[in-house]
Amino acid sequence: xxxxxxxxxxxxxxxxxxxxxxxxxxxxxxxxxxxxxxxxxxxxxxxxxxxxxxxxxxxxxxxxxxxxxxxxxxxxxxxxxxxxxxxxxxxxxxxxxxxxxxxxxxxxxxxxxxxxxxxxxxxxxxxxxxxxxxxxxxxxxxxxxxxxxxxxxxxxxxx
Amino acid sequence: xxxxxxxxxxxxxxxxxxxxxxxxxxxxxxxxxxxxxxxxxxxxxxxxxxxxxxxxxxxxxxxxxxxxxxxxxxxxxxxxxxxxxxxxxxxxxxxxxxxxxxxxxxxxxxxxxxxxxxxxxxxxxxxxxxxxxxxxxxxxxxxxxxxxxxxxxxxxxxxxxxxxxxxxxxxxxxxxxxxxxxxxxxxxxxxxxxxxxxxxxxxxxxxxxxxxxxxxxxxxxxxxxxxxxxxxxxxxxxxxxxxxxxxxxxxxxxxxxxxxxxxxxxxxxxxxxxxxxxxxxxxxxxxxxxxxxxxxxxxxxxxxxxxxxxxxxxxxxxxxxxxxxxxxxxxxxxxxxxxxxxxxxxxxxxxxxxxxxxxxxxxxxxxxxxxxxxxxxxxxxxxxxxxxxxxxxxxxxxxxxxxxxxxxxxxxxxxxxxxxxxxxxxxxxxxxxxxxxxxxxxxxxxxxxxxxxxxxxxxxxxxxxxxxxxxxxxxxxxxxxxxxxxxxxxxxxxxxxxxxxxxxxxxxxxxxxxxxxxxxxxxxxxxxxxxxxxxxxxxxxxxxxxxxxxxxxxxxxxxxxxxxxxxxxxxxxxxxxxxxxxxxxxxxxxxxxxxxxxxxxxxxxxxxxxxxxxxxxxxxxxxxxxxxxxxxxxxxxxxxxxxxxxxxxxxxxxxxxxxxxxxxxxxxxxxxxxxxxxxxxxxxxxxxxxxxxxxxxxxxxxxxxxxxxxxxxxxxxxxxxxxxxxxxxxxxxxxxxxxxxxxxxxxxxxxxxxxxxxxxxxxxxxxxxx
Numbered sequence: 001x002x003x004x005x006x007x008x009x010x011x012x013x014x015x016x017x018x019x020x021x022x023x024x025x026x027x028x029x030x031x032x033x034x035x036x037x038x039x040x041x042x043x044x045x046x047x048x049x050x051x052x053x054x055x056x057x058x059x060x061x062x063x064x065x066x067x068x069x070x071x072x073x074x075x076x077x078x079x080x081x082x083x084x085x086x087x088x089x090x091x092x093x094x095x096x097x098x099x100x101x102x103x104x105x106x107x108x109x110x111x112x113x114x115x116x117x118x119x120x121x122x123x124x125x126x127x128x129x130x131x132x133x134x135x136x137x138x139x140x141x142x143x144x145x146x147x148x149x150x151x152x153x154x155x156x157x158x159x
Numbered sequence: 160x161x162x163x164x165x166x167x168x169x170x171x172x173x174x175x176x177x178x179x180x181x182x183x184x185x186x187x188x189x190x191x192x193x194x195x196x197x198x199x200x201x202x203x204x205x206x207x208x209x210x211x212x213x214x215x216x217x218x219x220x221x222x223x224x225x226x227x228x229x230x231x232x233x234x235x236x237x238x239x240x241x242x243x244x245x246x247x248x249x250x251x252x253x254x255x256x257x258x259x260x261x262x263x264x265x266x267x268x269x270x271x272x273x274x275x276x277x278x279x280x281x282x283x284x285x286x287x288x289x290x291x292x293x294x295x296x297x298x299x300x301x302x303x304x305x306x307x308x309x310x311x312x313x314x315x316x317x318x319x320x321x322x323x324x325x326x327x328x329x330x331x332x333x334x335x336x337x338x339x340x341x342x343x344x345x346x347x348x349x350x351x352x353x354x355x356x357x358x359x360x361x362x363x364x365x366x367x368x369x370x371x372x373x374x375x376x377x378x379x380x381x382x383x384x385x386x387x388x389x390x391x392x393x394x395x396x397x398x399x400x401x402x403x404x405x406x407x408x409x410x411x412x413x414x415x416x417x418x419x420x421x422x423x424x425x426x427x428x429x430x431x432x433x434x435x436x437x438x439x440x441x442x443x444x445x446x447x448x449x450x451x452x453x454x455x456x457x458x459x460x461x462x463x464x465x466x467x468x469x470x471x472x473x474x475x476x477x478x479x480x481x482x483x484x485x486x487x488x489x490x491x492x493x494x495x496x497x498x499x500x501x502x503x504x505x506x507x508x509x510x511x512x513x514x515x516x517x518x519x520x521x522x523x524x525x526x527x528x529x530x531x532x533x534x535x536x537x538x539x540x541x542x543x544x545x546x547x548x549x550x551x552x553x554x555x556x557x558x559x560x561x562x563x564x565x566x567x568x569x570x571x572x573x574x575x576x577x578x579x580x581x582x583x584x585x586x587x588x589x590x591x592x593x594x595x596x597x598x599x600x601x602x603x604x605x606x607x608x609x610x611x612x613x614x615x616x617x618x619x620x621x622x623x624x625x626x627x628x629x630x631x632x633x634x635x636x637x638x639x640x641x642x643x644x645x646x647x648x649x650x651x652x653x654x655x656x657x658x659x660x661x662x663x664x665x666x667x668x669x670x671x672x673x674x675x676x677x678x679x680x681x682x683x684x685x686x687x688x689x690x691x692x693x694x695x696x697x698x699x700x701x702x703x704x705x706x707x708x709x710x711x712x713x714x715x716x717x718x719x720x721x722x723x724x725x726x727x728x729x730x731x732x733x734x735x736x737x738x739x740x741x742x743x744x745x746x747x748x749x750x751x752x753x754x755x756x757x758x759x760x761x762x763x764x765x766x767x768x769x770x771x772x773x774x775x776x777x778x779x780x781x782x783x784x785x786x787x788x789x790x791x792x793x794x795x796x797x798x799x800x801x802x803x804x805x806x807x808x809x810x811x812x813x814x815x816x817x818x819x820x821x822x823x824x825x826x827x828x829x830x831x832x833x834x835x836x837x838x839x840x841x842x843x844x845x846x847x848x849x850x851x852x853x854x855x856x857x858x859x860x861x862x863x864x865x866x867x868x869x870x871x872x873x874x875x876x877x878x879x880x881x882x883x884x885x886x887x888x889x890x891x892x893x894x895x896x897x898x899x900x901x902x903x904x905x906x907x908x909x910x911x912x913x914x915x916x917x918x919x920x921x922x923x924x925x926x927x928x929x
Contacts, residue, residue, distance in 0.1 A: 006245050023269075024354060033188075033189075038182075039182070039185070039188075039189035039212045039735075040181070040182020040183070040356070042186070042187065042358070042407070042521040044357040044358070044437045044439070044852070045357075045851065045852035045853075046438065046439060047439070047851055047853050049851075049853050050850035050852055052357055052359055068552075074616075079182065079890070080180075080181065080182035081181065081182045081183075082183075083903075089177070089180070089181070093177075093180040094294065095170045095242070096172075096180050097176045097177060097180055098172055098178070099817070100170055100173070100815075100817025100818060100820070100821055101174065101180050101821075102173060102176045102180060103408075103638035103640065103821055103825065104358070104405075104406060104407045104408040104409075104637060104638025105175070105176070105178075105179030105180075105184050105355070105405060105407070105638070106186065106358045106407030106408060107357050108179045108180050109182045109391055112180055112182075127715055127865060131860050131861060132861075132866065134860050135859055135861050137858075137859055137860070138357065138852070138857070139357075140355055140356055140357055140408050140410070140421075140828075140829075140857070141638045141821070142821055142822075142824060142825050143410055143824030143825050143828035143863055143867050144826070144828070144860045145823060145824050145863075145865070145866075145867050146817070146824070146861050147860075148860075148865065157417060159391075
């Protein structure tokens, strides 16, 4: 059994500084869900395959389940709870809702966080670019068609 | 918030979609309770072994551990579908690697996991059987020595490792073979596919001071969870309350599980809330799979393509426990004739115990196995007769008025329309750029059918003081969209915006009974109950208004927006609020509408079909469909890829078009995984070799064609709510055979075993090369 060392540090999550007390080996996903009370990020596979735990570090998508929380340091963490501001839905969220892309919704936070980062980097992606950009997110319900439609709609492209 | 009244069929956003996209939707793992304990489960390391002894002292002594339970601590109460053969923790024996043997509740998940490592179990390993052939061989080790003593709903012909044995006969195949000009025979095999819902199974159990238990479960029916937990704990159902939060996909895999009772047991033992969320590996090792199958199929036709006989011998690998195997076997048998007018058929089928993960309910329930065999052989027949495969299907297609296997009359059946629609859509689509050198393309078709129906359901509708409505059903939304479609049905009856309806979450204390989210039955069955219950409320509103306006109810009309007026007299209106207030405070009492029903369609007719060991008296109404796929095969690598797909279904009426399309596209994706990618693999010791998403490959976005085009045909089903039938399962079974048929067209090899991996395609190509 490894040493069970507890660390105390601070994370900046969705613009707020949050004091954290967690085991040294705790993942960012674990800390967000248990210490920060942000349960939007989901644990699907704990292996970095499904993408349901995707969050952003300084705006770039990472796997919450593969990121050690203690290594995050000063980088800004954005979770699905921090994507929309001031009560209005983010265009990606609005489009997912309108196209009927969301079924069980367990993968939805990961798709929202990934798409937000993708569209900031590439505001007008082609369909092929959207599909490449989402290749790290699994959805078991939808067959992906409406998710791609939503991404293109959010980007203002004609579906 | 819009207060517009959307027409029935409109693709309104799902009621809970906003919660899901902003991250506030609550799934079971998102709940915490003060003083909550975490549970962990010890799993069997053996495929087959006798348990000699347990030593839990070290685990119990670990600081932070609150309870340890083994199979020896729990009274033996076997549960299951038709055959009650399973205990919540292994008792006396383990029968598959990964089976729950013991469980721990501790102050945190890490301590619980450490305690699991301290439990000592002594086993006497036994030889294991990992395939049906090995299990049925003379002298094979027997999984359930006490099988004969198990409680069962009906006799299933169980003996040794033979779990269930059934037979279905119509017409006279033996005489028919002699008349056939052409006879095809072949053996088709399918693999163990896993549901792979993104949310693993999980549960939070709490106990009241008087011992009553609340189980919050990721599940497909609170009523089923309540029944099973009560059975396993040996308490009346009144002592168990089941609730369901949002569910992260189910597909049949959250219909029944032993972990609910394990958590409930630990909650009772400790008096504290206990949460048990399975890791992905544990979920894959402990829950269930689709049945691996081997089907020997024989089809005979006349020279002109009229098929007159079909015979099938079906073997399903049921794994270590029966679960839903007998019913999956029954449905597989009922579907293997296919949606054709074949007068002579005989189906002999068996489910077999093996020392592997139980196989159970999985979207389409035995039908994909049957349809892969059936629709592959139809194309072989077309090739042999020199006929176009779609024309051959059209020639034999079932039509309204025909009788299904079992004798039931088909009132609606648009199989022919579905076939011609997908063919026309593919022909009309802009051609794709030509394939790269070394790649070849083919177009494949398949017919498909499934049911919606079965068992009981109910709904209640309550008029609130301000004229808004509360709608209650037992129908659990596991992602298919039933919260929204039920609300749309209610809104359509009462002509009010969906925003004026509160759809209640399911809770066994208050929700009207529903069997479960299964068998594509939510829209058709619960939808009927909602429509009828809302109609009761509407009628009561009319009666109140008639009294208020001192006129006959027949002179009144329901107007959009929650108003009743005099026919032909604009403006003279009474609002729902006025009626509600009157009912609550002056006259009549609160307005409540209730409706409950059991599937009431035509019963199986033993004079038309001999049916041995089939549990259900009737099944449901039939939905039909056809699929067309364009497939590209790389002859160098053997990789087959679907480029475009069209799926047409006669859904009766799409209550929410986007949800209906989503069901079709999602079912396609499970079919695609079954066809090309997914497979649980066991090693020689019976250990699951790929219990992770890294090793269990399922279709990602790059594997899934960008165009999966649903074609929705609306021929109203007279008994359905607003004419609707179910669509959750019917698109799935046709996918694999359509792809197999397209591969034949592309490169000339027929694969009869799923998944059709690059390796298998290459092997077939090599075998073909002279």
